[in-house]
Amino acid sequence: MKAKTIFIIAITALLTIFLMINSDPVEFNFIIGAPIPISKLIVIGICIIIGFILGFLAGRPRKTVSSYDQEIEKHQSSESKSTLSDEDRDYIS
Template identity: 40%
Template sequence: MKVKTIFIVIIAVLVTIILMKNTDEVNFWLFGDTSVPKLAVLATMFLLGLIVGFILGRPRKKTNTTTVTPPVISTPPLEINRPDHPSRLSPEDEDYIK
């Protein structure tokens, strides 16, 4: 098993134990007093934490604000083999080309 999988299993077991041990009722004020199980409050806060952590922890898309100009490559002029210009090729290379 991978370390990440083991870590997720351990966290899930711990969260389950904590939620099952806290089943009694608590007074919760949400625009008025209500009696809510502690289990519901803890589970809601845990899920909100997961959602916020997922949203803040995901990688953001990189925006490329800088423009890259392509490099200017200057090439020497091509020399064309003409009869009036001597060839730089060896006689063997000239025979191969012919």
């Protein structure tokens, strides 16, 4: 197995153990203001899932060339061809 796979399995196991240890109910105050007893397991689990999703979105590769950049490159290449004289075009080709 690769080191990356072993690392992912180890982190997942540690997170699972951590979640199972912290399963007692705790009162949380949400926006409405009334304390609601919720298991720490649920709250920590939701936070971990949100963290993984945000990490995935932040770490994914971005597009390297946008359509705007492609249009600029096309415009610049057409301008450079039109500024050449006939003699220069003959010399290049």
